[in-house]
Amino acid sequence: MSPSLESLYKDHHQWLRAWLYKKVGCDQCAADLAQDTFVRLLLSQQKQNKLFLEKPRAYLRTVANGLMIDHFRRRSLENAYQEMLANLPEFVVLSEEERLLIRETLEQLDVMLNSLSSRARTSFLLSQFEGLTYAQIAEQTKVSLRTVKRDMQRAFAHCLTIVWEGL
Amino acid sequence: MSAPSPPDKVIAEAAYWLTKLREQPLTSAEQQQLQAWCARSTDHQRVWQKALRLVQSVEKIPDKLGLLVLNREQ
Secondary structure, X not given: OOHHHHHHHHHHHHXXXXXXXXXXXXXXXXXXHHHHHHHHHHHHHHHHOOOOOXXXXXXXXXXXXXXXXXXXXXXXXXXXXXHHHHHOHXXXXXXXXXXXXXXXXXXXXXXXXHOOOHHHHHHXXXXXXXXXXXXXXXXXXXXXXXXXXXHHHHHHHHHXXXXXXXX | OOOOOOOHHHHHHHHHHXXXXXXXXXXXXXXXXXXXXHOOOHHHHXXXXXXXXXXXXXXXXXXXXXXXXXXXXX
């Protein structure tokens, strides 16, 4: 650990953990998220080869906040997924391997959809899971065919970037 | 670690083809265009392999499950 990161950790780790605890109300989650925040910092430092923080706590809060949002989104996806599995009998036939793949893909799509406009998000869901054609989507959502295609292309590009980088 | 990212342009072009494929089956002229596109570089090839795998993975998700989970209240 470089001296600057080390001192940053020493000076702000407890504070960050307490801040996170106030937000999430779970000591273990707060500890994990605080740890992840410093790991993220370490990685970005390696990439940029420097660590210059004028307002360390504001920066730490921003990073930690992003990680916290990701954490809750994953958890809500997991809950929704488990609920569906339990309640929809047609999914009982899925093998463990199929379920794993499906969950992984859902997680990637979830991240991708969250980075899209709500218009693009709707188009993507209608196309992929309701089987609507682009023309039908354009009609239903009252946008031009060209916009639907552009939104779809953007969604696919996001997907590919996420698939490429892993989660 | 993952392989170095392909250029954004290759990703955007692959996304263009995915969008087209989803719309309707490619004509034979388009199929040739796509093949020529894939043959341009290893980046193109690798991205297209990922793209096809992505399509297959998404197709494995039952419609109802995908819709209910991805469209959930947050």
